Amino acid sequence: MIETSIGIIGMAKRLPDSIRTNDDPIFNWIHEHHPEGEGLFTGYDKRHVLAKGETVLDILTPAARMAIDDADLETREIDIVMGCISPNTYFVPADLFALTRQLKLPETTLTVPLANDFNNFNVGVVLADAMVRAGRARNILIAIGGGWTRAMDYRKPQAVSAADGAAAAVVGVAPPGRQPRWRLVDAEVIAQEQNFGDMFLIGDRRQVPLTPGVGNESDPDPEVQNWTGPYYHVTESGLKHFGTFGGEMAPLAVRRVLQRQGIAAADVTLTGHQASQKLLDIWEKSLTPIVMFHTLAKFGNMTVANIPVNLCLMQDTVRTPWVVALGLAGDMHAHAMLLRTSDS
Secondary structure, eight states: OGGGGGEEEEEEEESSEEETTHHHHHHHHHHOOTTTTTSSSSSSSSEOOTTTOHHHHHHHHHHHHHHHHTTTTOGGOOOEEEEEEEEEEESSSOTHHHHHHHTTTTTTTTEEEEEOGGGGGHHHHHHHHHHHHHOOOOOEEEEEEEGGGSSTTTTTTGGGGOOEEEEEEEEEEETTOOOOOEEEEEEEEOOOOGGGEEEEEEOEEEEOOOOOTTTTOOSSSTTOOEEEEEEEOOOHHHHHHHIIIIIIHHHHHHHHHHHHTTOOOOOOOOOOSSOHHHHHHHHHHHOOOSEEEOOOOOOOOOOOHHHHHHHHTTTTTTSSEEEEEEEEEEEEEEEEEEEETTTT
């Protein structure tokens, strides 16, 4: 097996058809009340959102099929599926198993759900690359789908950013005469888990209200509860660390991987998590890549799908030999993935 033949050999994306603009009535409360932290979330014009009755699987399944086709493979040639659909329908099992079913993959296919927040794609590429190099698999499908527009409280500032999207990639061995679209070269992680709990997705627990005439007029049993949501919560500490960790610590992961490889910023296209234009501006000023690629105004914050969707769009237009994908997760950890472009 030739080392340079291993990499991302196929990619595809799929976004919902419905579009939500800034004047959508769903944002009226935020526009009228200006909640704390509103100024952190900027740069959005449009967002693709799941329509009523549409699910993340409805967009991720065709994206996965197109990625397999793009790799010139049959579904039966996929050995492993890893990635995430977020939010999941259930706590357990993960919706990724439903994707495996819909693709009609062989019963021997291993499905590996990931839970690395907005870094799921980066982590998936690193793990898949290692498994292919170790001979544990030949073709691994990384499937990422986000439906977070349905996980927002539209009285919270972060809700204005939310968009939906899906993308998939196949990591494997390129056939003779072809190069991978992207080759993984290096990766770097910075984790500050003392911030665990600053941002989280959960339903809000509420006691069932008293209902006259049904026998619960006395104090309700604390175990008798229902739930809202789930909603994405950003605490006061989370709003603070959004700027400090995201703006100051996360770029260090990029600097370290570039320094280790002896690569200049002038040879790099940077793409990253699309939480806010303010964050992207900080990264561009701090890291000075020759190109900063994002689709924030057009697609909003596609959460888990930001990086793979952008890589799909970039693959025929990048003019630099190197691409860095910078992921940012709410626990908080940053993940910088260095890729080599196919024609360099």
